[in-house]
Amino acid sequence: MNGLVVAGALYVDLGDGRESSKGDRAGQIQWRRLPRARYECLRCRTTETPNGNGPGDVARFVATIRTSHTCRAGQSRAA
Numbered sequence: 001m002n003g004l005v006v007a008g009a010l011y012v013d014l015g016d017g018r019e020s021s022k023g024d025r026a027g028q029i030q031w032r033r034l035p036r037a038r039y040e041c042l043r044c045r046t047t048e049t050p051n052g053n054g055p056g057d058v059a060r061f062v063a064t065i066r067t068s069h070t071c072r073a074g075q076s077r078a079a
């Protein structure tokens with residue numbers, strides 16, 4: 001362990017998509033189940049979800065939520 005305090009739980013569902021290999025939609029991904037993500041902060045008990053439902057929205061959410069989450073737990077306790 002590196003001493004990092006785990007303050008939240010990030011759940012990621014990568015969904016179920018497959019890339020079309022033929023036809024005029026070749027190269028596009030067809031989603032049978034879209035990716036989803038959810039972040040639950042263990043300190044302020046807030047659940048955050050992506051702003052959109054697209055794979056790009058979910059990927060951006062996963063990459064940034066730990067820093068973009070505004071935690072309310074520390075605000076009332078600190079100073």
Ligand SMILES: [Zn+2]
Nearest residue numbers: 041044071072
């Ligand atoms: Zn929080």
